[in-house]
Amino acid sequence: MSDEVNTAMLKDDIYKAVNGEWLKDAKIPADHSSTGGFMDLVDGIEKTLRADFKALANGEMQPANDEMTEFKKFYQLVFDFKQREQLGAEPLKPVLKRIEALESYQDLDEQLSDWMLSGLPLPFNFDIDADMKNAKVNALFSGAPSLILPDKTYYEPDNQAAKQLMPIYTQMVRTLLEKVGYSADEAEAMVEEAKHYDAQIAPNVKSAEESADMVKNYNPEKFTDFVKATNQLDLKRALTELIGKTPDQVIDTEPNYFAFLSDLLDDNNFTLMKSWMIVKTVVSYSNLLSEELRVLGGTYSRAISGQKEPASQDRAAYYLATGTFSQVVGDYYGKKYFGEQAKQDVHDMVVKMINVYKQRLTNNDWLGEATRKKAIVKLNSLKILVGYPDRIDPLYKQFKVKVAADGGTLVNNVQAFDRIAIQDQFSKWNQPVDREKWEMSADTVNAYYHPFKNIIVFPAAILQAPFYGLDQSSSENFGGIGAVIAHEISHAFDNNGSQFDEFGNMNNWWSKEDHEHFDQLAQNMIKEFDGLPFAGGKVNGKLTVSENIADAGGLSCAEEAAKAEADCDLHQFFINWARIWRNKSTQQREQLLLSIDVHAPSELRATVQVKNLADFYITFDVTAGDGMYLAPKDRVNIW
Template identity: 60%
Template sequence: MNNNEISDSKIRDNFYDAVNGEWIKNAAIPSDHSSTGGFMDLVDNIDKTLMNDFEDIKSGKIKPQNNDMVEFKKLYELATDFDKREQDGAKPVQPILEKIENIKSFDDLNKQLANWTLDGLPLPFDFGIEADMKNAKYNALYASGAGTFLPDKTYYDKENPAGAKLMPVFKDMSKQLLVMAEYNEAQAKNIVDSAEEFDRLIAPNIKSAEESADFTKMYNPMSFDSLSNKVDKFDLNSYVKGLIGQIPDQVIVSEPEYFDAFNKIVNDDTFAMMKNWMLVKAINASTGLLTEEFRQVGGEFSRTLSGKKASVKKEKAAYYLASGTFDQVIGDYYGHKYFGEKAKQNVHDMVVKMINVYEKRLSKNTWLSKDTKEMAIKKLNALQIHVGYPDKINPLFDTFKVNGKDENGDLFTNIHNIGKLVIKHEFSKWNKPVDKSLWDMSANTVNAYYSPLENVIVFPAAILQAPFYSLKQSSSENFGGIGAVIAHEISHAFDNNGCQFDEDGNLNNWWTKEDHEHFDKLAQSMIKEFNGIPFAGQKVNGKLTVSENIADGGGLSCAEEAAKGEEDCNLRDFFINWAKIWRTKSTEQFKQLLLSIDVHAPSELRAQVQVKNLADFYTTFDVKPDDGMYMKPEDRVNIW
């Protein structure tokens, strides 16, 4: 539908529906999707393009341009050798299951604990390396709790009906997988029942998605001795020494309550349950590397959770597996071939323009003191910008060597070996400087992000196309699309989490007490604006989504100001394209899942609610108090 065909009267009544209603009515969710819309259309097109290219690489029509692509080609050939995968059956995973079965005591496990992690095997805790929040130039050791079978601890609440429906699905699937791996029915049932018992011991002691959304509360530094002394049955000293080469003075514990409860969860009485929990975790993690039946059965829980009617075709699953393993290599290929240096520079200039607009807005801000303003602008000017694709990719990928079909290689072993290299590489970064040039997303990812620990914003090539950005769109449409996305990521530097980090990425309060108290009141207003909005038979959690809502509000407002600075400004086009980029049609199950775990508000509400905060929306569409889109001035939230 042309923008001019959308009537203002419909917009005044329901903005999102006026712009997207016709599309929603006609859109069909593909059977292997849980949603369709602006983002997913781009994902599907990129997948189609790259799958065609990779078939040409496999057939020899396209020659791999570098050694990394040669290794990718070998892995892709193994992933798509479905006959070989059928012949291998359950054999590749059986040594891993046997390894878990052969553990007879905690002493047995402690003797091989570091290698256990390097082999990618599950444990009832997790260690990793991230930038130190208080000294972000260097990497630190972090410890957290274990992941549960269900997506969030709230699913384990007795009053949550979703958990009661989903756990039987997960258990039936896991039993079937174990039988396929040559356990008998009784064994499989006992393993899964016992594993569920252990899983339910973990759940009350880990953080929920809402609790995890308060990012800075992850920072709980502790002497390593103190943590080690909290854990009776695991020798954490030898474990960590085996991973980073020494016992560190300090570890940052993201879930201290979990380790306070650890000995009640993990002890001699629960040892057998823990083993069974590890078996269930291991078999579920392996299904995508085995036969088609394993893949189909192993996806049942995920499909139930998201409302997908079917799994993706095996060819696409093989593409996801191989390209996901070589993600930065594939991103580099995509970025150079389908994006290029000219577009990279154009979008970089647009980001700089948005930063300049943001700086003006900060300097004119009426509620920040002079000192806080100066620090905010200092942080803004220190922001690093990454657009399109990285200038260099992580040298880790140069170490990936694949034993291909010609060398009698198999998919499972190669993925296992590459996984081991990745985990070793992660732990090798401990106490070393953070490399801010490396991206956490590949260039073929339809997304963008801000990292508070690096003070960097990243816009992969894949999102830099219509409806977000196109030379065929007007400047107002581009600002309503990619402009708002760019300003959204900039706003994350000043959301309820990002505002607590300085220009170097350190957790450091640079606000005056009065300014921070005022900001907290505004953040509470944003929580209130979204909290309790009915959606998909449930309600929006304003606390879970506050950081993204603050970024949306700041992003849209800032992008609007940039659009108004252009000669061809058309605010009607600006707002309409904002609604278009959020057009989404999802299964009911997927909507409900996201309400429980996603820090973003539902797409429809991101489009619909934020515009009500902007005075120009009311004048552009002549919105009056009796209209559905009207919000009283005193209820409108404007932070940035």
Template identity: 60%
Template structure:
């Protein structure tokens, strides 16, 4: 593939992203059921089409599922596809749960029922879950979480934020319609909406903004269990915990400590009726997608307004995503085995090892770290776990998923709640047990990759390991500009402002000297400054919110470039061109502005354009001069890893 055939050096000097993607950007159309289109989304759409074709053939009996778990998925997929039955049932499957909320008399009554509600994942003013203890990641600890706010970030509630009131109005109208479809009168629906908005406001002051939540070090707020249970004057938090945890926790970790410090201000007898109505609204919204087609489409009104998506998904697509979401790892394993395979898995695993070796050489040659910190960084790199393609085996919990067909009284909602209960019981059973470093948190059919700081592992699902990221038809330089940079990006997360807080075992533990830590923070500030305030989509980039991903992009691109230069067929123009190509994205203005508020990644176009400016070879490759728009003075170029 001749990536340079369609771009000119003069165009790159003006804007790398536009030079590579301009023609595509001018003609690309955002599908009506999308908020964006482009590199990542094209792969998502392709996988969606492939898997829907395969699974529809199984539903039709043209092919047969090749394992028991896939057979259970296909049974469930048949239910999600049967919109005639879903429309006949309407809100009937939901009503018993609404009646449960209606019948609540007081907080003591809620407490008696709470274990069942926790297992069913139904709306409550707090939630419990189990994950690795951030200071001892070999063991699973108990976490207590605050509920989500209606608006996507607390900054939307700020006085002067013009989007907040508009979005709450859309939410209110959607909920009025949904609640009436669920069987509430118009007057009842209005009261429920009014109370929901009031209760939501009680939560807002005590939860973090996206920027605050992006700092991992502030997630770890362990509280002695005896202290935690005293956070509520009106609920017996100890009894509630013991009902789902088999044992006596010594501590609970609170990512949102302020919420629990003010728990009595939110959850108290005076607010009980208001909270009941908030629970009803949350329940109806959360479960609307599992009911009739009308409730499904109405229930997406608010999210579509947020993102600028013109239309809801078709029935066919929504049925597929609903079923695949419940059986995500089952679907992922099917995709990985059929469309990726062991040979590709081994090949990419080797490529990851090669990138780690490059990174190791760079760490060994690092000039700003002290010898002690450098040695510990290399130990962390040597202990980095690698997961490529798909898991070696399916998690045992999926063997417990048994779809109850319509003929036996099953429906979409009853099955979803049953699967969720099984999954949550499995999660709570892991409290106090050893963590599983081999566990995948993304299915193999997901177009993404991640670094898990608590486990010190990098994960590359099969779905992202295809063109334009990776292909045997592309030059090695193009592949390094695509998947090579993605691999090195994830490695870099081990050493970004968040990842650097964790040691080789994933424990939150400072392994830096004071001087090295101070120097690193100054470099991070330079990265914040490089992006902070950049204009995009009528708003501005938050450099603090996006700093960890920008550090990872910078390290990833720099490391991948070094690897590309080590190949006999090096072509840096192809390297930078493919880097820009993988970030092509056309999105609605609403979606771009939403991402600027809540996403820890910088906008795709800026990721494509800003990072190459930090690399000296970019200037030589395209003869970029100080008078060119893509030029950045040497003293402004940020180099960390």
């Protein structure tokens, strides 16, 4: 595919100028919902690792450690398609019987802690994470269950996507239920009951936009008060059994939902809840069963994303195996395919970006002196993780695969792993937070900033062209991975990150005047994106504001770093920025992301942010009347 840049178009649309030839030729594979910069890297890594793991499974390659030995066994089990066909839905029957046996809330209550450990559906969930006000210690969080439709906003009466999606979901679940042994009448009744239950949940949970405001997710409540949310289930006993001690508080991320919980868990809803549990279980386990059930169980998700065909049996098996042993796979990938030279080079780039930020904060003309100093303290405390972790998460030492000869199936192995992981999570309550723990594996094409830990993480997989390459120019690298690095640093100072201090504690370290000024700048960013037309819909500026602030700060700081290099070429810098966002997606996927994704569409990330930078206009001689021109008064500059 061509990488030719249409220089005549640069003034009117840099995204199409850089990616136009590629967009013309690019085809979305039938088993994908998108293709482009990120997805090309994902596909390349998949191709590499599938070849390696085929050799591992065949005995042509030896496992490097005990965790890889267990991964090899699981990989062989996942690819034993003959066994999966022979077993059909049988491995799922004991799980369904357990739900079917419930005759009252009391029956559920008597096994509630074990039910949670088993990962079975419940109309609430609990998690352990860093306490947002005391980020050195892990706390208990409560949350709401996921909905059938992608977001609360889909339940509004005029939502056209919902009118298309719900019939597809209904038909898929009916057929699945019949395939696993229920009669047609039972299947029809259960799916309607599950939908009725889901419809009661939807109005009481947060939308993606509401959840994006991190500070509003922090609602600490005395444990003794919180457990009064329902008298049908003894939450105090169950959580005490799981944690080993009665906690003093719960951080409630969904207070409106838990205020509604007692109404949801009334006697009239018990049968609906059971049907909801069965439906969720059958759908979630379908990918572990026969090929027919796997393909059928993915019908709805493919409809949501616009994916025309299911992934091949081999491809689905690869992702199931590597997803289950993600950090083990990441360790293998990082050590084999990511060199020390690149690791050091990227680490040096991160340090350069931090220094740019320090300089900008020092020279900032709208922050008060005390706030500026505190911001620099936060930068100095920022922990940098590049490539892959120093060690595999100890959790994986507990994963012991039960092979087929000993009665092992995908279902009972995954159940065992889930149980270990859930128990491990609850064991971390009130324990020190591990700032070294990675929440992405090294083979993941992404990066992140964690506000509770004040860390930035760059997995090895994203550290390759077009984002980064030892053979790319410094300007290209700064326009690619440099901007991504600075983007993650910017998250420490976006509308969410700015609420957390150098330790990751939610702490108002800004003066009132500084916050008011920042809030106005954030409003300007919301305004810049809000309502922009895309894929038949409009961008939600409030939903995407954090990522847009990070993009703006990241691009601006990366440009400054590029300019400090002897071989600076801002043409290359801006062109590679536009290149990394190249993307072609199905309309369904684009519309879905407009509703739920905190990132703006890729094309707009490429085009809108450069309009805020004075050097862009100089570099490409953009003037009033050109498509890429934005009047100076409308340009948004925060960091």
